[in-house]
Amino acid sequence: MTEALAEKVDADRGAASATAVDGEGRAPVVVLENLGKRFGSGPPVLEDVNATVYQGEFVALLGASGCGKSTLLNLISGLDMPTSGAMEVPVGGAAFMFQDSALFPxxxxxxxxxxxxKLRGVGKAERKARATELLDLVHLGHSSDKRPHELSGGMRQxxxxxxxxxxxxxxxxxxxPFAALDAITRDLLHNELERIWKETGRTIIFVTHNVREAVRLGQRVLLLSSKPGRVVAQWQVSEEHRTNAGAAGELTAEITARLREEIRRHA
Amino acid sequence: MPETLTSPMIKSGSAEEMRSLEAGLDSLQSDDTSRKSFDLSRVLLPLAAFIVLLLAWQFYVSLGLRRRDLVPGPLDVLGSLGALWQAGTAQEAVGTSLQRGLIGFVISIVVATPIGLLLSQVRILRRAFGPLISGLQVLPSVAWVPAAIIWFGLTDATVYFVMFMGAIPSIINGLIAGVDQIPPQYRRVGQVLGASRWEMAVHVVLPAALPGYVGGLKQGWAFSWRSLMAAEIIAMGGSLGFGLGSLLEQGRQLADMGIVMSAILIILFVGIAVELIVFAPVEKRLLRGRGLLAGSTR
Incomplete structure (x- = not known):
């Protein structure tokens, strides 16, 4: 795993500091500083986005539809370039999972x-073993030879x-990634994702418009405002918020109220 | 907590429970792909349709409205087919035409595929040559026969030239259409997975465009087979071999409707055989493999 951080964009500001370490001694993986994006001469989709995501963290990025969440992910993954501000992301880009599975049929x-x-350059023999391992990890060893159309939506994801x-x-x-799934399958995949996150130690940025999903999964919830998108609030989510219905309900209500307030500003 | 809120999501169930829940969902939701065994109606229905047409033909002839030598019945045609077979003319004609058709088609594929890929990937070339290629596809390739005879004389080159003008544009167009119809998501995935330009073409663009490409090949075959027949009818003699088109033209010159009808039936039969033996299985496999056959009438 590469710890190295590359500077992708250093537009009109000084180099972002990558050396800061959070309270638990984890290094930052993604640093966004006053990041902005506009398409052509239109209004900015993102403006002054500031956020830091640390090694091994699970961050839920929450916002109403059309607030530029997907644009922000595209910037972080390198699929698109910001128009202002600076950011630091891992060398070699990031893994990406889409709303529809986007498997090759x-x-x-x-x-x-x-x-x-293969596209990562893994040799043929190792490829086979590693693929088996990964499919077992998501409990799909039994369906590894099926084509995507033979699998359910949850299995495809x-x-x-x-x-x-x-x-x-x-x-x-x-x-x-779970927006198009039925409730039971989504609950299940929340468990699966949490388990896999813990087993693999990945840093995850999870975009959603669903407050309950954000509270269920994220260690930290960032709220993105709409038009232009910027991070306007954040909450820490503890284990208690995931096991105690009362605590979870309170936090969910609080975040929902704040989200609605953001949306109302556009009325 | 406001009452309008639905209950929050919290963790529930042990790992064991979740595991069995997942297994249950998997078996409930995924397709059970039991393949149907061979369906006899695939053979019986076309056969029945064929027999009905034959009977109608025989019925019309037996009404005696037309002279028998102008409108022969099925049995008369069968007779002249048998005679052609015994003389070896039918085999020779089918052999010559099929060989030409195959060679011409393979060369067309080899020429058209890189051109199609290039045009679909390079915007300037596409804008410049796209309309021309589409136009060539609409132009009947028979129109090239006089020019080809003047350039190449009565040689095989004439026949091949006409075939190329028919097949190449339609294969190019099929491939371009196939590439155009690739969902943009596939390219994004390729990009996210770190594919180079070459890897993108080989692992994403080509396989994704394959159904359109095969459709183009099928049409390309139809065009080259038609062009071949037209060329063979018009251009006879010289160093040209004796093909099915030549047989047809010979029947006309002899005013022998039996030979004419036999030649037409053989040409039709070869077309059906190539479709059933080559293209239909390939297409079906391709579409079934991608889950695109459900609900179709194939």
Whole structure:
């Protein structure tokens, strides 16, 4: 795993400081400083976004639809370039998981995972073993030879998760990956994702518009305002918020109220 | 807590419970892909349709509205087919035409595929040559026969030239259409997975465009087979071999409707055989593998 941090953009500001360490001694993986993005001459989609994500952290990025959450992920992953500000992201980009699984329909579940390994330069024999391992990790060893259309939506997302883990990047970006799933499957995948996060030690930035999902998964919830998007509030989520219905309800209510307030400003 | 809120999500269930829940969902939600065994109606239905047409033909002829030598019945045609077979003419004609068709088609694929890929990837080339290629596809390739005879004389080169003008544009267009229809998400995934330009083409663009490409090949074959027949009818003699088109033209010159109808039936039969033996299985496999056949009437 590369600890090295690359400076991607250093537009009109001084170099961002990458040496800061948080309270638990973890190094920052993503540092965003006054980051801005506008498309063409339109209004800015993102403006002055400031955030730091530390090694091994699970951050939920919350916002109403159209607030630029996906744009922010594209910037962090290097799929798109910011128009102002500075950011530091891991060398070699990040693993990415989309809302729809985006599996290749001409490859089996195993084939999809193996392609990610192949494009990373993993040798053929090791590819096979590693793909088996990853599919077992998401409990899909039994369906590894099925094509995507033979799998349910939840299973497809688990294959997509295995594929993004196959990329073996320290940072995993997830763009509303469970939004299209039914409630039972989503609950299940929340458990799965939490387990896999703990087992693999990845740093995860999870985008969602669902407050309950953000509280269920994130260690920290960042609220992004709309038009332009910027980080306006953040909450720490403790283990108690995940096991105690009362505590969870309180925090969910508080975040929801703040989110609604943000949306009302546009009325 | 405001009453409008639904209950928050909290952790519930042990790892063991979740594991079995997951296994249950997996088996409930995923397709059970039991493949149907061979369906006899695939053979019986086309056969029945064929027999119905034959009977209608025979019925029309037996009404005696037209002279028998102008409109022969199925049995008369069968007779002249048998005669052609015994003389070895039918085999020779099919052999010559199929060989030409195959060689011409393979060369067309080899020429058209790189051009199609290039045009689909390079915007300037696409804008410059796209309309021309589409135009060539619409232009009947028979229109090239006179020019080809003047340039190449009555040689095989004439026949091949006409075939290329028919097949190459349609294969190019098929490939371009296939590439155009790739969902943008696939390229993004390729980019996220770190594919180089070459890897993107080989592992993402080509496989994703394959159904469109095969469609283009199928059309390319149809165009080259038609062009071949047209060329063979018009250009006879010289160093040209004796193909199915030549057989058809010979029947006309002899005013022998039996030979003419036999030649038409053989040409039709070869077309059906190539579709059933080559393209249909490839296409079906391709579409089924991607889950695109559900609900279709194939």
């Amino acid at each position: 001409w490859r089996t579940a195993r084939g999809n995972v193996e392609l990610a390994l 688990r294959v997509a998760l295995a594929r993004s883990l196959a990329q073996d990047r320290p940072l995993l970006l997830m763009d509303e």
